[in-house]
Amino acid sequence: MSEDILVLAYSGCDTCKKAQKWLEARGVSYRTRPIVDQPPTVSELLLWIALSGLSVRKWLNTSGQSYRALGKEKVDAASDSELVEWLAADGKLVKRPVLVTPTSVTVGFRPEAYEALFPAHG
Numbered sequence: 001m002s003e004d005i006l007v008l009a010y011s012g013c014d015t016c017k018k019a020q021k022w023l024e025a026r027g028v029s030y031r032t033r034p035i036v037d038q039p040p041t042v043s044e045l046l047l048w049i050a051l052s053g054l055s056v057r058k059w060l061n062t063s064g065q066s067y068r069a070l071g072k073e074k075v076d077a078a079s080d081s082e083l084v085e086w087l088a089a090d091g092k093l094v095k096r097p098v099l100v101t102p103t104s105v106t107v108g109f110r111p112e113a114y115e116a117l118f119p120a121h122g
Contacts, residue, residue, distance in 0.1 A: 006033060010036055011034065059083075099117075
């Protein structure tokens with residue numbers, strides 16, 4: 001099971017730590033990939049964005065320095081394909097954590113979304 005679940009996380013991200021603690025507390029095994037050192041590739045993003053059911057804009061970490069450096073106007077003017085290129089080039093631009101399972105992708109951490117994927121037993 002652990003090989004099927006991937007968490008893209010940043011070690012300095014409190015939300016990522018909360019998500020990982022949540023998974024560990026429920027005995028969900030997963031592998032971690034450092035999102036800054038190994039950001040998602042363009043092909044991964046195209047697949048994962050489709051699986052997430054979200055628009056590419058929902059994948060942007062709008063509270064991060066990378067987003068602020070680009071500026072809202074530049075982001076608003078960008079095409080979806082430009083945004084995918086930027087997300088692949090800069091892991092800090094990606095909203096995190098990114099939880100990848102064989103059938104779904106969840107961006108950010110909301111306990112209720114994780115609960116739906118990994119219901120508590122008993």
